[in-house]
Amino acid sequence: MSVTDIQLQQDTAGHDDHHDDHEHAQSFVTKYIFSTDHKTIAKQFLITGIFWALLGGILSVIFRLQLGFPEMQLEWLRPFLGQWITPEGQLDQEFYLALVTMHGTIMVFFVLTAGLSGTFSNFLIPLQCGARDMASGFMNMLSYWFFFLSSVVMFVSMFIETGPASGGWTIYPPLSALPQAMSGSGLGMTLWLVSMALFIVSTLLGGINYITTVINLRTEGMSFSRLPLTIWAFFITAVLGLLSFPVLFSAALLLIFDRSLGTSFYLSDIYIAGEALPHLGGSPILFQHLFWFLGHPEVYIVILPALGITSEIISTNSRKPIFGYKAMIGSMLGIGFLSFIVWAHHMFITGMNPFLGSIFTILTLIIAVPSAIKAFNYITTLWKGNIIFTPAMLFSIGLVSFFISGGVTGLFLGNSVLDINLHDTYFVVAHFHLVMGSAAFFGMLAGVYHWFPKMFGRMMNDKLGKLHFWLSFVGIYMVFFPMHYIGIAGFPRRYYAFTSFDTFSGFADLNALVSIAAILTLGAQFIFLFNFFYSIFRGKLAPANPWKSNTLEWTTPRFPEHGNWPGAIPKVYRWAYDYSKPGAKDDFIPQTVPYSHTPESNLDHENEEAKNEDLTGVEKSE
Amino acid sequence: MTGEVVLKKGIRAMHPQKFGLWLFLISVVMIFISLSSAYVVKKSVGDWVYIDFPQMFNITSVIIILSSISMHYAYLSAKRNNIKSIRIGLAITGVLAVLFVIGQLQAWGELVESGFHFVGNPASSFVYVFSGLHIAHLFGALVFLGVVLTNSFQYKVHSKSMLRIEMCTTFWHFLGGLWLYLYLFLVLNN
Ligand code: HEM
Numbered sequence A: 001m002s003v004t005d006i007q008l009q010q011d012t013a014g015h016d017d018h019h020d021d022h023e024h025a026q027s028f029v030t031k032y033i034f035s036t037d038h039k040t041i042a043k044q045f046l047i048t049g050i051f052w053a054l055l056g057g058i059l060s061v062i063f064r065l066q067l068g069f070p071e072m073q074l075e076w077l078r079p080f081l082g083q084w085i086t087p088e089g090q091l092d093q094e095f096y097l098a099l100v101t102m103h104g105t106i107m108v109f110f111v112l113t114a115g116l117s118g119t120f121s122n123f124l125i126p127l128q129c130g131a132r133d134m135a136s137g138f139m140n141m142l143s144y145w146f147f148f149l150s151s152v153v154m155f156v157s158m159f160i161e162t163g164p165a166s167g168g169w170t171i172y173p174p175l176s177a178l179p180q181a182m183s184g185s186g187l188g189m190t191l192w193l194v195s196m197a198l199f200i201v202s203t204l205l206g207g208i209n210y211i212t213t214v215i216n217l218r219t220e221g222m223s224f225s226r227l228p229l230t231i232w233a234f235f236i237t238a239v240l241g242l243l244s245f246p247v248l249f250s251a252a253l254l255l256i257f258d259r260s261l262g263t264s265f266y267l268s269d270i271y272i273a274g275e276a277l278p279h280l281g282g283s284p285i286l287f288q289h290l291f292w293f294l295g296h297p298e299v300y301i302v303i304l305p306a307l308g309i310t311s312e313i314i315s316t317n318s319r320k321p322i323f324g325y326k327a328m329i330g331s332m333l334g335i336g337f338l339s340f341i342v343w344a345h346h347m348f349i350t351g352m353n354p355f356l357g358s359i360f361t362i363l364t365l366i367i368a369v370p371s372a373i374k375a376f377n378y379i380t381t382l383w384k385g386n387i388i389f390t391p392a393m394l395f396s397i398g399l400v401s402f403f404i405s406g407g408v409t410g411l412f413l414g415n416s417v418l419d420i421n422l423h424d425t426y427f428v429v430a431h432f433h434l435v436m437g438s439a440a441f442f443g444m445l446a447g448v449y450h451w452f453p454k455m456f457g458r459m460m461n462d463k464l465g466k467l468h469f470w471l472s473f474v475g476i477y478m479v480f481f482p483m484h485y486i487g488i489a490g491f492p493r494r495y496y497a498f499t500s501f502d503t504f505s506g507f508a509d510l511n512a513l514v515s516i517a518a519i520l521t522l523g524a525q526f527i528f529l530f531n532f533f534y535s536i537f538r539g540k541l542a543p544a545n546p547w548k549s550n551t552l553e554w555t556t557p558r559f560p561e562h563g564n565w566p567g568a569i570p571k572v573y574r575w576a577y578d579y580s581k582p583g584a585k586d587d588f589i590p591q592t593v594p595y596s597h598t599p600e601s602n603l604d605h606e607n608e609e610a611k612n613e614d615l616t617g618v619e620k621s622e
Numbered sequence B: 001m002t003g004e005v006v007l008k009k010g011i012r013a014m015h016p017q018k019f020g021l022w023l024f025l026i027s028v029v030m031i032f033i034s035l036s037s038a039y040v041v042k043k044s045v046g047d048w049v050y051i052d053f054p055q056m057f058n059i060t061s062v063i064i065i066l067s068s069i070s071m072h073y074a075y076l077s078a079k080r081n082n083i084k085s086i087r088i089g090l091a092i093t094g095v096l097a098v099l100f101v102i103g104q105l106q107a108w109g110e111l112v113e114s115g116f117h118f119v120g121n122p123a124s125s126f127v128y129v130f131s132g133l134h135i136a137h138l139f140g141a142l143v144f145l146g147v148v149l150t151n152s153f154q155y156k157v158h159s160k161s162m163l164r165i166e167m168c169t170t171f172w173h174f175l176g177g178l179w180l181y182l183y184l185f186l187v188l189n190n
């Protein structure tokens, strides 16, 4: 071991001076395209994520038109959708399925996994841990380009003649395994699997890097108990991804064999048009087990980074320490652990043993406890704070609201008995769009508003940001709240139309309302798009620390070069949440300020620590 | 926050690349754990056939153990700056690995002869999936081995520069252990 230590010291020493003088020799290609700088890679993930979010949003509005206004003439969409508009000017029925499938896939994987984790883990892990870059810049670059390739494949699949995959984002066999089952199970499904395989590689490359960086490359003084909660969240997220995405790989691999080589892992006793297929001995339920073993952790992979971002923003803008720092970490670890043992709550009606169902019910309900702790801690952090309503803060508070109202319905669904009624209805759709979709989306937006000044050196427009918030917040509740009623009334999800059921005719108005709200909410996102792209070029130049925040990223220059800090990496002397500390001069004390410089606000044990501080390289401020 | 250890620069337990390798191995483990549990779940559903495992699998198991020994020999030689025996050890490991792969393909041939095809009952399909995925990973390790072997000819592998060979050895032992686990698992759950 000692040998590698020597080598490591050589490596890091070489690394440090390498960065001080090497900036000028970069071409456009290495700087903006095949960049190994974590900040550029983060922006690449963000822009790609925004592209996908817009596309995913547009797809959803198209199928909402169908659901809200089944009789509507859609002839005007023919220039975009071509043959997917029937001669009568209606949406093609199989294409409807393709739309919901692509919407789900895009949002869950490309926007809320790659777009969210990819952007903020990349951007913040080195900046907030105090590192020059990721452990391996090259692997990091590969991670983005695998994601890009996977995006291209998925995008192309939408333009082939037989259409993209159509079996739902969960691609259950046998539907997805048999190309003859429907046109969307043909080439489109193959491309879906190829794209996901690339996506998994990208996630693993990214995740390995995130974990390694957090463990190995923290600056001096940055112990785990001083890490900002953002980093804790990204770290746990990466661990979940590392453990669960390989399982999706296994599931997909066996599906590929079934589809292309004729094996029978998921198939048995199937008759098509009276003909028996040769597949024997497999089990489609097996796929569901494998899929949801990934799928449930995946939903937390989506929400945890958003929760981490929120912790940081709420604490900063309440000007108060985060309530229950250790409880926050503990509950994230608890959620992470529990998320691996609840997967079967997605399978209550697959004919599982009712006793097993009760076990999964109990485990599922237990996961509500750490979730509730987190919600409680956000509220108590806000309680009596000097709240500053920046757009980022508003979106964070919005996230907490969605997380609670969507989490409550999880408790209904988690009861195997109630789930018999609710499974695969719009109630489930409402549940996960609030708790996962909207909450994580708001987390992502909050992060963009909050760290935009660090990303681009400029500020976004505050008024437009607030307008964007209010329209989105109200719009989202108008879209998803009514869905609970529609779901309890028994509407199954993924149905093309409900017009032939008399029982449902009373809900036509509600469905129309939902669709109108969805269109308005999508429209509101264009305010954001304008604000985002306009501010990149024309926004006000950002001050060094616009939100008066404690974390390390705000000690970098306005436009940080590759290597982040021009001089030595700052040392860390305290946790990230010394806001409004009694006795202190300002209402925030950055992590780089030693205790020995703040005798007026130190607690007893901090005075003790002040005696042992190593102050080399720190000059006393003012 | 009380009582934390201030990290001193340079004193870290593990090189980041090595750490990354371990994380990679964890994700490989997850692939095989998930497939093993898929195997168990599938078996419990019923409609199962029993496999006669080819004799060849015993031979290849011995080969892969031998290759681990020669790999370790190369590693120890590097520690002792015994440049020549590093090369010999690595070369033997490579040859044994190729023999192992040939043996596995031979074993597939034997399976087919006794009527256990890849396409058919999942019980036999799984055998191919397990051993095939293992071979796929072994190819990765072979490339890595090639890199270290080349390095050793450039005098870049010695007691002050152990990182590569250490990582390669770790990966190699891992794959050896993985095959033994898979084989044992298949035999015990037959
Ligand atoms: C209080 C904690 C939660 C509980 C008890 C819970 C419970 C459930 C249950 C039982 C289902 C299956 C419903 C069905 O298909 O019949 C479900 C679906 C779902 N949940 Fe949750 N959930 C919780 C929190 C979350 C969170 C935090 C997320 C994401 C961030 C999430 C995302 C989802 C998704 C995406 C689905 C639907 C998947 C699909 O079928 O397409 N849930 N939830």
Ligand SMILES: [Cu+2]
Pocket: A295, A296, A299, A342, A343, A345, A346
């Ligand atoms: Cu779940």
